[in-house]
Amino acid sequence: MKKRIFILICISSFLLTGCWDSTELNDVSIVTGIAIDPGKEKRYRLTVGYVNASILSPQIPFEGAPVSVMTLEGNSLPEISARMNIGVSRKLVFSHTRALYINEEVAKNDGVGSFLDSLERNPQFRNDFNILITKGDSAEKFPTINDPVERVPSLKVQKQIKSILKNWGGDPRVRLTDFIDAIVSQGRSPIASSVTIEGNPEKGKNVESNMETKAPARILLAGIAVFEKDKLAGYLSLEDTRNYLWTQKLESTMVTIPCGKHGEELKEKLYFDLAIMNNKSTIKTFYKGDQPHLKVDIYSEARLTSMQCNEDLSKKETYLDLEQKSSKYVKDMIVATIKKVQDEFGLDIFGFGEALHRQNYQKAKEVEEKWDEEFARADVDVNVHVAIRRSGIRNKSFLSEVPANKED
Amino acid sequence: MVTFVYLVMYIGMLVLISLIDMFIWKQSFFQVILRLFTLDEGTNEWLIGGTVFIGFICSIVIDYRLRKNKGQKQL
Amino acid sequence: MKQQKLMEKLSLWQLAVLLFTFEIGSVAVVGVGNDLRQDAWIAVAISTLLGAGIVSFYIMLLKRAPGKNLFELMTISFGKWLGKGIGLLYVFYFFYIAERVLRDFCELITTVIFENTPIEIISITMMGVIAYMIYLGLEVFGRTGEIFIPYVFTFTILIGFATFFSGEMDFKNLLPVMAEGSGPIIQHIFPRLLTFPFGELITFMVIIPYVTQFNKAGKVSVITVLVSGMIIIYGTVIEIVTLGTEQLERTVFPLLSAARYISLLEFIERVDLVVVFIVMFGIITKVSVFFFAGLKGLEHITNISYRYMVLPMATIISYGTILISDNFAEHIEEGIRFIPHYMHVPFQFILPALFAPLLFWRTKKQKRGSDTNGSK
Amino acid sequence: MGLSDFLFKRRKNKKGDSTPEEEIFQNENISKEYFKSLDKNKRSLHELFKQTFDFSCDDIRLGESEACVCYLGTMLNIHSLTDKVLNVPRETSVSKNPKNIEEIRDRYFPTMAFEYADTFHKVVWHILNGFAVIMVDGQEKALSLEIGDTEKRAITEPSTQTIIRGPKEAFTEDINTNISLIRKRIKNPYLIFEDFYIGGDTKTTVAIGYVSTITNEDILNEVRERIEKIEIGAVLDSGNIEEMIVDKSFTPFPLVFNTERPDSICSHLLEGKVALIVDGSPFVLAVPSVFTDFFQSSEDYYQPFLMPSFIRIIRYMSFMIALVLPSLYVALSTFHQELMPTQLLISIQAQREGVPFPAVIEIFMMELTFEIMREAGVRMPRAVGQTVSIVGALVIGQAAVEAGLVSSVLVIIVAFTAIASFVSPIYSFSIATRLLRFVLILFAAVFGLYGVLLFLIIMVIHLVSLRSFGVPYLASVAPFKLTDQDDVFLRLPAWANKRRPSYLFPKSPVKEKKKQKPSPPHVQGGKK
Known part of the structure; x- marks a missing residue:
């Protein structure tokens, strides 16, 4: 009997309740890209690109735009996105956002902090989208650039970033929480990836552009955007991005190293290539007296992928020699990048401050407030050891066997 | 008896919650009680009120049945 | 095989299962020691050891009068009326904590999963399930635990591995160790960490007497506390290394946030559900234990079988869940400022310490009495 | 299970010195x-x-x-x-x-x-x-x-529990035939059949069979008691008895094991269970039965142990799939779009485009259609049965998708669920999944994944509270018993499975005392 009452309560509670949070798939639009521009009248101008799913259905070949875009002005992101339905028929779902394009104007003048909070707070937003600072064109153009292979533009950007991160290292691997952590942290300055449009964005908007073999517009990665707190301070090139990543966590990359001894100019410009496969880098910060020292130890494993120089790869001495050359070369590259950051920005994007915090907590507490100045004046010491393991399925290069080559 | 226990627990719980609220909000007892009992319009607090009421009815029913059983046993 | 219906007995394994889920239940929701940043796991480790001590203290009390639960012990030591009065206070305490624990879960669901669903619904439905389980008895409760423990355990372990293989872990986050010295850790351990997952085990003083092999129960519970302590440490370390100290301080539900980082094979991602499951089952266990303990207390006080009171009391708890605080901030503040000092400490330590000597004295007399009886 | 035991006894007989008739009484004082x-x-x-x-x-x-x-x-x-x-x-x-x-x-x-x-x-x-x-x-x-065999209806292959390898006999409607089928397999004087006459009008013969040296007395008395208590007018099938003797009838889960296969019944008898044979029914019951019995096919014991172990895991998985897949679809697609991988979400959305019904209605419709088709297919004369499947597959499946009434993902889900629900070797068990599925869809429609979890927890609570003749329904999992695990989720090789399940409290808990792990013959010193 009592159970019957209990069941009754259960059933009645079911009947009384509706389904507050249910939304049919037909009633939602999946947002994949968000672009933030400075507003004309209000603070921000938000553009969302949402997927037009029926176009992507394999069954119905239907020509049309794979994404649709809506732009609105307002003072805060949640407000604008909630208001989007003045022009969009369906409820926008932000949980699958793949790219957040931030206009460099906004980043420079306004700072990004004020809207990142709403993104972090909202459980809808995952931590898996890319924060991209748009260089040159306004951000709203980015979610519209079509691509014939990956038809949803923002998905294309994300995949592109994933691929380059894996193969070469042109993206600093910064996600929302990393970015926010860096803003809060005293020992690290936030960075983000930056993108530009190559070609004509107006043409790239058209779906017809997918018909062309050479896309009229393309989104390119353009290195790192460096922030001071939440405001944009400047850019670093793609090469620097890779070098930055080398000090952090590099998956694999490719370096081209001149054959001659460092600094020595050869008659012909000859190079050899190394595919770096395995990397380990440790960052150390310490004080000698009053002078801060930054130390990076890098250990890399490499595979030789091309050889223009005239050297016999079947000998172990050659390996040793090449290893030394490349270590020196890589070291110089990384030192140059660090110096550049020190001189141009004086912002510790590498996390040396955090390293100090871990390694010498007392000292870190002391210099916490003025860490960026300390960073700028610090001595840099980079140790690189490149270990070349193998050289592909040939040892000697056929170039060394060419008879015309007298020197051999 | 169940009804009695129910009432004791209900009132006791209320007193406990309001004591804690008094501590947290630094308010007087009556203010707190008032705050607890005002049903905020538009929220679903009536749901929970209804549940508690069902609980009360239940306890009365259980008491009734207990008493009936007892009577039967004596007979 | 005897035909015992609705048997009120637990096996040792079931006791271990309940203890384990009880321990990791609400820790999985709100996390422990988040304020201590990278040192949280040290604090957890220390308090696990202390917790094992506390549990053995409780067991020692129970051993004085085998088969008697907390409330009966109190009647023994304080006499009938005073014992029942203090028992009633304990009932209030247990029910109140049950409400708080349930509230934690409701907050989790309404913030993370159902943003529009009224919190009352979650509270009522959860309490419905719990009432159903408790109505069916302690044995069913224990077996339910047995069914779910493999999932809870493996999922908890897997979350760690999955975040690790997703490459989201940075073990540097654990450094520096004890940068601020041991001061903050000790302050955190007492009273907060010691009372929250470990001192609450006082509820098991109501359950342990129903274990079939009572004399082994002590050993089993201490081992379980140590094991669950290790799992809590494991969870805390996952949280620290995945989220980093900065985020750990800001996040409301750390384990959930950590699990959101998981992304394996481009397909195993967005596994929030798994965490919600762990949490859900942990919470059900925890609330059930408190609820059952409270009901047993009422049974002892009124001499009515607790089954009759399951439903009415369940409604009171689901009511209290909503009433205890207006908003999340108040809930958290109560949890930090009021509950440990004015509720946990008196009920978990002071009162037991108070009646321990009384109990020893009374049972000594009794034991002597029974000895003489036996010799006759 | 006991079958391996049965097989082993024979093997031992062949190589041993003692004759089979001496074997039977080995430990008895007759x-x-x-x-x-x-x-x-x-x-x-x-x-x-x-x-x-x-x-x-x-x-x-x-x-x-x-x-x-x-x-x-x-x-x-x-x-x-x-x-x-x-x-x-x-x-x-x-x-x-x-x-x-x-x-x-x-x-x-x-x-x-x-x-x-x-x-x-x-x-x-x-x-x-x-x-x-x-x-x-x-x-x-x-x-x-x-004297020669009894005259009887020809023994046919079982129609409900077919296997590939193993005996292909099935029980018939005649109780004597059925008993002889069991007796043929268990040559044991302690295999005892007691008869009862039940049914006010029909006076049907009901026999309970057990091996008195194995089966626990309490269980036996409980069975006798319950059978004697039955007071109904007609017993036409073992199903009538089943409903009268279960511990709790308000449950979708079958609390009594039924089978057409004599070998399966024999293995149950040898574990210490009681068989109930009803005259006029080819389905013999075995009690007490536990949840895990319904995931074990007798063929599991006739194949090398690795594959059956794998198949068992598949069975448990398909039980879960049959139960939750439709509701997961409802929950994910209407509540938790964020929990699906992006590409999957987009393709599901693309397929749902233009479907006029909400997901719940859609899935309810399709599940109901399937149930109707299944019922029609069973009841129709064999010749027409074919038509149903054609109509079902073509019209309901393909045409509905093409007309845009349902999405194609959904058809896949419904089809897969349907197939998964019939994986259980015992037909009566699939009823539970089929029934609970609908409730689960409702829960999912109201509460999303929270509802699904909530229902699963309620279901487990219900399951653990069930008992079959006093034995906990989920026995050997909850209450957990390590020694019984050799034949629950995995089937360990026959030589490793030495004990009868302890939840039956058998009189002789150990089946095989000796270590019998086969190994290649030892060659000493490398010679010979």
Whole structure:
């Protein structure tokens, strides 16, 4: 009997309740890209690109735009996105956002902090989208650039970033929480990836552009955007991005190293290539007296992928020699990048401050407030050891066997 | 008896919650009680009120049945 | 095989299962020691050891009068009326904590999963399930635990591995160790960490007497506390290394946030559900234990079988869940400022310490009495 | 399970020195001796077979001497017994008394196949094998006559629980046939069948079978008690009995195991369960039965253990799939779009484009359609049955998708769920999944994944509270028993499975004491 009452309560509670949070798939639009521009009248101008799913259905070949875009002005992101339905028929779902394009104007003048909070707070937003600072064109153009292979533009950007991160290292691997952590942290300055449009964005908007073999517009990665707190301070090139990543966590990359001894100019410009496969880098910060020292130890494993120089790869001495050359070369590259950051920005994007915090907590507490100045004046010491393991399925290069080559 | 226990627990719980609220909000007892009992319009607090009421009815029913059983046993 | 219906007995394994889920239940929701940043796991480790001590203290009390639960012990030591009065206070305490624990879960669901669903619904439905389980008895409760423990355990372990293989872990986050010295850790351990997952085990003083092999129960519970302590440490370390100290301080539900980082094979991602499951089952266990303990207390006080009171009391708890605080901030503040000092400490330590000597004295007399009886 | 035990006994018999009839009594204290006195022999036979209803011992006169014919009525053809044995002495009235058993045979049963039994054990063995044993007062041996099989409906292959490898016999409607099918497999004097007559109007014979040296007395008494309590008008199938003896009928889960397969029943008997055979029903029940029984097919024991273990895991998985897949779809697509991988979400959305119904209605519709089609397919005459599947597959499946009424993902889900729900080797178990699925869809529609979890927890609570004849339904998982795990989720090889399930509290818990792990023959010193 009592159970019957209990069941009754259960059933009645079911009947009384509706389904507050249910939304049919037909009633939602999946947002994949968000672009933030400075507003004309209000603070921000938000553009969302949402997927037009029926176009992507394999069954119905239907020509049309794979994404649709809506732009609105307002003072805060949640407000604008909630208001989007003045022009969009369906409820926008932000949980699958793949790219957040931030206009460099906004980043420079306004700072990004004020809207990142709403993104972090909202459980809808995952931590898996890319924060991209748009260089040159306004951000709203980015979610519209079509691509014939990956038809949803923002998905294309994300995949592109994933691929380059894996193969070469042109993206600093910064996600929302990393970015926010860096803003809060005293020992690290936030960075983000930056993108530009190559070609004509107006043409790239058209779906017809997918018909062309050479896309009229393309989104390119353009290195790192460096922030001071939440405001944009400047850019670093793609090469620097890779070098930055080398000090952090590099998956694999490719370096081209001149054959001659460092600094020595050869008659012909000859190079050899190394595919770096395995990397380990440790960052150390310490004080000698009053002078801060930054130390990076890098250990890399490499595979030789091309050889223009005239050297016999079947000998172990050659390996040793090449290893030394490349270590020196890589070291110089990384030192140059660090110096550049020190001189141009004086912002510790590498996390040396955090390293100090871990390694010498007392000292870190002391210099916490003025860490960026300390960073700028610090001595840099980079140790690189490149270990070349193998050289592909040939040892000697056929170039060394060419008879015309007298020197051999 | 169940009804009695129910009432004791209900009132006791209320007193406990309001004591804690008094501590947290630094308010007087009556203010707190008032705050607890005002049903905020538009929220679903009536749901929970209804549940508690069902609980009360239940306890009365259980008491009734207990008493009936007892009577039967004596007979 | 005897035909015992609705048997009120637990096996040792079931006791271990309940203890384990009880321990990791609400820790999985709100996390422990988040304020201590990278040192949280040290604090957890220390308090696990202390917790094992506390549990053995409780067991020692129970051993004085085998088969008697907390409330009966109190009647023994304080006499009938005073014992029942203090028992009633304990009932209030247990029910109140049950409400708080349930509230934690409701907050989790309404913030993370159902943003529009009224919190009352979650509270009522959860309490419905719990009432159903408790109505069916302690044995069913224990077996339910047995069914779910493999999932809870493996999922908890897997979350760690999955975040690790997703490459989201940075073990540097654990450094520096004890940068601020041991001061903050000790302050955190007492009273907060010691009372929250470990001192609450006082509820098991109501359950342990129903274990079939009572004399082994002590050993089993201490081992379980140590094991669950290790799992809590494991969870805390996952949280620290995945989220980093900065985020750990800001996040409301750390384990959930950590699990959101998981992304394996481009397909195993967005596994929030798994965490919600762990949490859900942990919470059900925890609330059930408190609820059952409270009901047993009422049974002892009124001499009515607790089954009759399951439903009415369940409604009171689901009511209290909503009433205890207006908003999340108040809930958290109560949890930090009021509950440990004015509720946990008196009920978990002071009162037991108070009646321990009384109990020893009374049972000594009794034991002597029974000895003489036996010799006759 | 017990089947491996059964198989093993035979193997041991072959290589051992002892004869099978001695094997049976190995540990029992029944006298081996065959007495000269007929009364003594009769008494010990009755002692042994006292509870079995199909045992008879008819007194006859062979000339001058007292004799009796003992046999198991279910194991031989009663008509030819009457013709050839019981009637024979009366037809030939010869004054000269035969001296010994050989002469008796020559005189009265010259045309029948025979054997002599000089020990009591042999007598029992012959009875169990379907011989009619003639014991003559004052003789040192008994005469066993082979009577021949019972006449019965042809034993066919089972129609509900088909297997690839293993015996292909099924029970029939005749209770005697069924008992003989079991007796053929278990040659054990302690296999006892008791009969009851149930049904106010039908007075149907219901036999309970058990091995008295294994089955726990409490369980047995409980079964007897419950069967005696039954007071219904008609018993037409074992299903009628089943409903009357379960511990709790308000549950979708079957609390009584039913099967058409004699080998399966035998294995249950040898584990210590009780079989319930109802006259007129080819489905024999086994009690107490637990949840995990319904995931075990008898074929599991006839194949090398690795594959069955894998298949079992598949069965458990498909149980879960059949239960939750539709509701997961509802929950994910209407509540938790964020939990799906982006590409999957986009493609599902693309397929749902233009579907006019909400996901819940859509899935309810399709599930109902499937259930209707299934029911129609079962009830229709065989010839029309084909039509149903064509109509179902083409019209409902393809046409509905093409018309844009349902999305194609959904058809896949419904089809997959349907298939998964029939993986359970015992048909009656799939009812549970099919029924609960609908409730689960409702929960998912109201509360999303939270609802699904909530329902699963309620379901588990319900499951653990169930009991089958006092045995917890989820026994050996909850309450957990490590020693019973050798045959629950995995099937360990037969030599590793030494114990009977402990939740049945069998009288002899250990099946095999010896270590029997096979290994290649040892060659010492590398020579030979």
